[in-house]
Amino acid sequence: MGFLTGLAWLVAIVIGVIAIGWTFRAFTVAISPKPLAKELRTAPLTASFGMVIILIYIIVAIFAPAIAPFSETEIVGREYEPWDDTFLLGTDNLGRDMLSRLIYAARNTVGIAFITTALAFILGSVAGLLAATVGGWIDQLLSRAVDVLMAIPALIFALLLLTIVGTSIINMILVIALIDSTRVFRLARAVAMNIVVMDYVEAAKLRGEGLWRLISREILPNALAPLVAEFGLRFCFVFLTISALSFLGLGIQPPTADWGSMVRDNATLMTFGDITPLLPAGAIALLTVCVNWVVDWQLHRASGLKE
Amino acid sequence: MSTDSKEVLLTMKDLRIEGRADEAWLEIVKGVDLTLHRGEVLGLIGESGAGKSTIGLAAMGFARDGCRISGGEIMFDGIDMRASSESELRSLRGRRIAYVAQSAAASFNPAHKLIDQYSEAPVQHGVMARSEAEGDATDLYRRMQLPNPDEIGFRYPHQVSGGQLQRAMTAMAMACRPDLIIFDEPTTALDVTTQIEVLAAIRNIVEQFNTAAIYITHDLAVVAQMADKIKVLLKGEEVEEADTPTMLSAPKEDYTKSLWAVRSHMREEQPPVRDSTPIVAVRNVTAGYGPIDVLKDVSFDIHQRRTVAVVGESGSGKSTTARVITGLLPPRRGEVLFNGEALPADYRKRSREQLRHAQMIYQMADTALNPKLRLRELIGRPAQMYLGLQGKQLEDRIRNLLDLIELEPDDYIDRLPSELSGGQKQRIGIARALAAEPQFIICDEVTSALDQLVAEGILKLLDKLQTEFDLAYMFITHDLATVRAIADEVVVMKEGMVVEQGPKSEMFQPPHDPYTELLLSSVPEMDPNWLTELLEKRAAAG
Numbered sequence: 081m082g083f084l085t086g087l088a089w090l091v092a093i094v095i096g097v098i099a100i101g102w103t104f105r106a107f108t109v110a111i112s113p114k115p116l117a118k119e120l121r122t123a124p125l126t127a128s129f130g131m132v133i134i135l136i137y138i139i140v141a142i143f144a145p146a147i148a149p150f151s152e153t154e155i156v157g158r159e160y161e162p163w164d165d166t167f168l169l170g171t172d173n174l175g176r177d178m179l180s181r182l183i184y185a186a187r188n189t190v191g192i193a194f195i196t197t198a199l200a201f202i203l204g205s206v207a208g209l210l211a212a213t214v215g216g217w218i219d220q221l222l223s224r225a226v227d228v229l230m231a232i233p234a235l236i237f238a239l240l241l242l243t244i245v246g247t248s249i250i251n252m253i254l255v256i257a258l259i260d261s262t263r264v265f266r267l268a269r270a271v272a273m274n275i276v277v278m279d280y281v282e283a284a285k286l287r288g289e290g291l292w293r294l295i296s297r298e299i300l301p302n303a304l305a306p307l308v309a310e311f312g313l314r315f316c317f318v319f320l321t322i323s324a325l326s327f328l329g330l331g332i333q334p335p336t337a338d339w340g341s342m343v344r345d346n347a348t349l350m351t352f353g354d355i356t357p358l359l360p361a362g363a364i365a366l367l368t369v370c371v372n373w374v375v376d377w378q379l380h381r382a383s384g385l386k387e
Numbered sequence: 388m389s390t391d392s393k394e395v396l397l398t399m400k401d402l403r404i405e406g407r408a409d410e411a412w413l414e415i416v417k418g419v420d421l422t423l424h425r426g427e428v429l430g431l432i433g434e435s436g437a438g439k440s441t442i443g444l445a446a447m448g449f450a451r452d453g454c455r456i457s458g459g460e461i462m463f464d465g466i467d468m469r470a471s472s473e474s475e476l477r478s479l480r481g482r483r484i485a486y487v488a489q490s491a492a493a494s495f496n497p498a499h500k501l502i503d504q505y506s507e508a509p510v511q512h513g514v515m516a517r518s519e520a521e522g523d524a525t526d527l528y529r530r531m532q533l534p535n536p537d538e539i540g541f542r543y544p545h546q547v548s549g550g551q552l553q554r555a556m557t558a559m560a561m562a563c564r565p566d567l568i569i570f571d572e573p574t575t576a577l578d579v580t581t582q583i584e585v586l587a588a589i590r591n592i593v594e595q596f597n598t599a600a601i602y603i604t605h606d607l608a609v610v611a612q613m614a615d616k617i618k619v620l621l622k623g624e625e626v627e628e629a630d631t632p633t634m635l636s637a638p639k640e641d642y643t644k645s646l647w648a649v650r651s652h653m654r655e656e657q658p659p660v661r662d663s664t665p666i667v668a669v670r671n672v673t674a675g676y677g678p679i680d681v682l683k684d685v686s687f688d689i690h691q692r693r694t695v696a697v698v699g700e701s702g703s704g705k706s707t708t709a710r711v712i713t714g715l716l717p718p719r720r721g722e723v724l725f726n727g728e729a730l731p732a733d734y735r736k737r738s739r740e741q742l743r744h745a746q747m748i749y750q751m752a753d754t755a756l757n758p759k760l761r762l763r764e765l766i767g768r769p770a771q772m773y774l775g776l777q778g779k780q781l782e783d784r785i786r787n788l789l790d791l792i793e794l795e796p797d798d799y800i801d802r803l804p805s806e807l808s809g810g811q812k813q814r815i816g817i818a819r820a821l822a823a824e825p826q827f828i829i830c831d832e833v834t835s836a837l838d839q840l841v842a843e844g845i846l847k848l849l850d851k852l853q854t855e856f857d858l859a860y861m862f863i864t865h866d867l868a869t870v871r872a873i874a875d876e877v878v879v880m881k882e883g884m885v886v887e888q889g890p891k892s893e894m895f896q897p898p899h900d901p902y903t904e905l906l907l908s909s910v911p912e913m914d915p916n917w918l919t920e921l922l923e924k925r926a927a928a929g
Contacts, residue, residue, distance in 0.1 A: 279755035283819070286713055286734055287769060288742045301759035 101125035104132045119381075127377035130370035137367055141187040148180035153335040160349060163356075170356055173345050176335075178356060185337040185360065190367065192253060192332070193318045197311060199257035200318075204264025205307055209295045211265070212272035223269070226262045234259050235324060242330045252331060256321055260314055267310050271303040305379055312375030316368040323364075339364050396464055396566055396599050397423040397446060403458035404441050404450060404623075416441055417623040418459065425566065426597040430614030430631070432604060432646075434838040435809070437620040439603045443569045446601060447484050448476045464566065481508040485560035489572040491552040495544040502540030505559045514563050527558040530595065531588045550581030554588050561592060567599045574609060578700035578865060579909040586612060586911075587922055605838060607646060608911030611635055612918040619643050631915050645840065647913075656891050657875045660690040664727045666827050666859040667712065667745070672721035674711050675883075680719070681707045683883045689827065692853060694860040696874035696891075698867065698906065704883040705863045709829045712861070713747060725827075743773045746820035750832035752812035756804040762789070762815060763800050769822040788818045792848065810841035814848065821852065827859045834869055846873050867910045871895070879903050 105128040109117045140147060150156050154176065161171040169178040211219040241255045275281060276299065284298045323340025325331030332338040339360035346357040404416035416438040423429050431439045441454065448468035450456050461468040463484065468476065488494040496504060506520035515523060528536035531554040544552060553573055560568050573589065574582040590613060593600050602613045610617055617634045619626040619642070627640050638644050665688035675681040682704045689695045697705050710716040712723050714734030723730045725744065731737050749755035756765055767785045770776045776784050786796040792814040804812055813833060820828050830849065834842035850873060852858060862873060870877055870891070877894040879887045879902065887900040899907065908921060
């Protein structure tokens with residue numbers, strides 16, 4: 081019986097995903113201007129569904145105070161209250177409303193992860209493209225510096241840096257961005273190396289183009305596809321790093337809500353067969369999958385791959 | 388070339404092959420018939436996209452990824468290839484039908500010795516034991532006139548030259564003594580001097596074993612030497628088929644005639660300029676990479692409105708000369724003068740004006756155009772940068788340039804390079820060079836990646852632009868037919884040195900330097916007896 085119910089749920093979810101994806105695609109195609117509509121029509125249902133979910137996350141994050149029934153930090157009831165009409169998803173280990181904290185955490189976790197990844201990418205790809213284009217001692221300097229950074233285990237290095245500079249959200253963003261940018265640097269440099277030797281880059285150099293123009297118009301557009309794919313992956317890893325740091329007490333500080341620490345704080349409930357602590361984990365998983373679906377589609381389009 | 392045995396080996400009837408493009412199947416071979424007898428060599432010729440290779444592969448019952456054989460019948464020695472299962476086909480391939488690819492260097496597995504790769508097919512098919520196969524390999528290597536046949540099989544592919552590799556691959560195809568070999572442009576990637584050796588070896592071995600062959604090429608002169616009969620293809624359809632001598636002397640269709648006439652473009656040679664300052668003068672240049680000198684004491688002049696062709700086989704230093712002139716490779720000794728003034732050796736130290744006046748057109752238009760930029764920016768950028776054109780003026784200039792290269796501005800201005808054909812891409816390369824309004828253009832093998840008809844169009848265009856804008860060209864090529872068509876002066880290079888230089892009319896008249904003689908005599912001619920006669924002549928000369 082349990083198996084059958086599970087199967088029914090699975091089928092329902094798959095149908096739901098397809099339906100939502102299809103509806104969203106049809107809707108956006110209808111309301112977009114022509115060139116954009118043509119692009120959107122190529123979106124597979126998975127990517128379309130991914131876009132819906134990402135859109136929902138964004139809306140929730142922006143309008144968190146308006147949507148959430150209670151405040152993020154206020155203790156509104158007893159500890160670990162079950163799901164009922166007032167507390168739709170119950171309360172946590174201190175008696176704060178679970179749903180409200182989930183909603184606020186979207187803002188904190190997603191926002192921080194996004195800013196961190198974006199920063200890591202700007203830093204890593206600019207340095208990587210520069211190293212590949214200029215070569216010589218600049219390449220040596222940057223590459224060896226990155227080697228040194230990568231030689232130290234990421235989490236331990238992050239802990240070390242955070243203890244030195246002090247724990248705050250800004251510092252955490254900067255530290256994770258720096259560590260992550262080394263991985264981006266390696267990728268960007270490797271990809272750009274293959275592009276720098278192309279004739280059109282040589283032609284641009286002989287034309288007397290400056291360094292910035294070489295990187296931004298000749299090399300970057302051709303290196304974008306693998307970088308975008310890496311962005312999707314890195315974005316998810318940043319979640320994990322933030323959760324790990326929060327767990328160790330150096331990440332997002334209480335009482336600020338974030339999905340990683342919410343899992344840890346309420347983990348006790350799982351032993352009683354309650355799925356509430358899994359909801360923040362599910363929120364991370366869903367976003368991760370959706371981001372990657374959208375990235376996959378973009379990658380497929382940019383690379384011109386056929387099946 | 389024996390056609391005495393009249394047993395039919397391969398027939399194709401109304402063969403249709405489709406390729407997948409954007410969700411739809413597109414017919415690329417549209418009902419071709421073909422009959423091949425035992426021991427007969429059929430030449431398949433046509434431009435790229437004519438379906439030559441696709442038909443060649445179909446003879447093995449194979450279609451490339453994204454393609455399917457959608458109709459018609461393929462009978463090989465009584466076996467219906469379309470009805471055969473994959474395992475039946477596999478037992479035929481390599482044993483009774485073999486394939487020789489265009490680039491032997493890319494087709495050999497670099498991790499295994501030649502003889503291991505040779506033995507694979509015969510051992511796999513159970514034709515020979517490994518030890519027999521090795522002895523047989525040595526025998527075939529000897530018949531293919533490879534140097535050190537006893538020892539060459541124990542080398543890795545990268546230790547063997549391109550021409551030798553191509554012969555080793557033909558020997559490998561012969562390993563199981565197949566009834567049919569498909570040669571897909573086996574000499575296209577080779578120099579003329581190496582091509583001769585490979586052609587002679589292939590023809591020799593096909594005759595010795597009375598093997599039937601399909602010889603695919605776009606070079607008419609080559610096919611004239613190799614084939615008993617020729618089939619001309621155009622866009623997946625047969626244009627005509629006839630015996631080689633008939634086909635060469637009396638082609639019926641207009642398209643075939645136009646192919647035959649391709650090499651007719653010939654420019655009047657301009658009289659040499661003696662007293663004025665040359666636009667570009669290369670003076671005693673010695674240059675190289677690492678400890679090796681690739682160029683040794685190279686000197687020549689290029690005058691206004693003149694075309695200087697630099698010829699030689701690969702590795703002779705032609706492209707290195709271009710790199711020295713453009714400043715990508717500063718020379719160890721010597722200098723490059725531009726209108727009498729010495730140019731800084733490094734391009735980074737040259738002024739914008741100096742860069743503007745020396746432009747370059749590349750061999751591979753595919754890699755020379757940024758695939759992410761639209762033509763508007765590709766062509767417009769030099770005009771914007773060097774001449775400071777903006778807005779309406781720039782737009783007009785781009786349209787004007789597109790007009791010059793004979794592309795309709797409204798249709799093309801917003802296209803990406805991927806939306807152009809090979810010849811159109813090369814035209815964009817020309818427009819980009821012109822946009823700078825230069826005095827001098829280096830053309831690096833600009834036509835060697837193109838079909839003959841398209842190449843002809845490019846040469847005519849370059850010619851027209853030269854008179855219109857008083858351009859000086861340096862034309863790097865290994866194709867002497869191109870030299871004949873477009874050059875005023877010729878510089879022959881070998882191993883980094885200038886062997887001979889002078890006006891075209893003198894270069895094509897004896898007496899020659901021995902190397903020039905070898906180059907000139909190696910260019911295939913349309914006469915079907917050319918190869919035989921040449922080989923006899925060379926043998927007689929010792």
